[in-house]
Amino acid sequence: MNYYIFGGSGFIGTHLINLLYDKFPRSGIFNLDIVENNHNDKSRFIYCDVRNKIEIDNIVVTENDVIFNFAAVHTTPGHPDFEYFETNIKGAENVTAFADQFNIEKIIFTSSIAPYGASEDVKTEETLPTPNTPYGISKLVAEKIHMAWQNKKEKERQLTILRPGVVFGKGENGNFTRLYWGIKDGKFLYPGRKDTIKACIYVKELVNFMLFRLHENKTDCEIYNCAYFPAFTIEEIAETMMKVTEIKRFIPKIPAPILKSAAVIIGNLGGKQLGIHPDRVKKLMISTNINGEKLAKSPYKFKYTFEEALEDWYADNNKKFLK
Known part of the structure; x- marks a missing residue:
């Protein structure tokens, strides 16, 4: 059996390759990616731009093989609108066409919570998607393209669509990493409130669930919100992070109007290059209230509690920091 990981050089792909190996x-x-990573000893790199027809030479592809589709333009803000549509939609079309060509029967597609749209309301897998960003719209369309692929032979094919909350772990270099260093350096303040819900999942948990799902051997289409249940508030996340990394400090709360105004001023002075972007500040103040109950009630058994996940990540960095 072969495993084809489109976008395998990224954060999630790196951890999946480690687990598969x-x-x-x-x-x-x-x-299959446009950028090579450091997994030459664990995987074979094939240059692949999913915006184009996918062609692989000198490999025998069979219907028993598996596709993981992680390829996407996802940083938001950060790209012109057309780039989200070009990569995420054309990529979905070309990856499913590749699966069609070789009659591959299993695809795992990492979507996003962005199709739900930004709001404080709790979102389950049954919530009507109302995306309000180019990224969210493109990922919802990509989901539909994958669903159409599964529906062609619904009694033979398995499609798993994952909508992860904030994915954290070694090599993330994202929200949790910025939070840790903000706390450690005394620069993080609660942005307007402490009860903002930030649904999240440990990267090792996410990839373990992917393999569990494959080995269920069901022919169906399932969507899973991937997050701890119940989801944690930003205060709970920060307090647990400080406990695990033995940081002791008081984190004050800054009123929302002051923070928004400061972000605009700093952004106009070049702060966007430092990650101080008004849109990112706004995102910090809005809950990502993603309900992970379906995953929690599935036959899959979590391998890490939230605290254990942070401890494992800390150990992966020799208990020196989180990055």
């Missing part, structure tokens, strides 16, 4: 070292693990 540990569990199935004799399988073919192929990283």
Whole structure:
């Protein structure tokens, strides 16, 4: 059996390759991306731009192989609108066409919570998506493209669509990493409130669930919100992070109007390059209230509590920092 990981050089792909290699070292693990990573000893890199027709030479592809589609333009803000549509929609079309060509029966697609749109309301898998960003719209369309692929042969194909909350772990260099260093350096303040809900999932938990889902061997289409249940507030996340990394400090709260005004001023002075962007500040103040109850009630058994996940991440960095 071969595993084709589109976008395998990224954060989630890196951890999936590690897991696949540990569990199935004799399988073919192929990283199809436009950027090579450091997994030459664990996977074979194949240059692949999913915006174009996918062609692979000198590999025997069979219907028993598996596709993981992680390829996406996702940083938001950060790209012109058309880039989200070009990569995320054309990529979905070309990856599913590749699956069609070789009659591959299993795809795992990492979507996003962005199709839900930004609001304080709790979102379950049954919530009507109302995306309000180019990224969210493009990911919702990509979901539909994958669903159409599964529906062609619904009694033979398995499609898993994952909508993860904030994914954290070694190599993330994202929200949790910025939070940790903000706390450590005394620069993080609660942005307007402490009860903002930030649904999240440990990257090792996420990739373990992917393999569990594959081995259920069901022919169906399932969407999962991937997050701890119940979701944590920003205060709970910060307090647990300080406990695990042995940081002791008081984190004050700054009124929302002051923070928004400061972000605009600093952004206009070049702060966007430092990650101080008004849109990111706004995102900090809005809950990502993603309900992970379906995953929690599934047969999958979590391997890490939230605190254990942070401890494992800390240990991966020799208990020196989180990055």
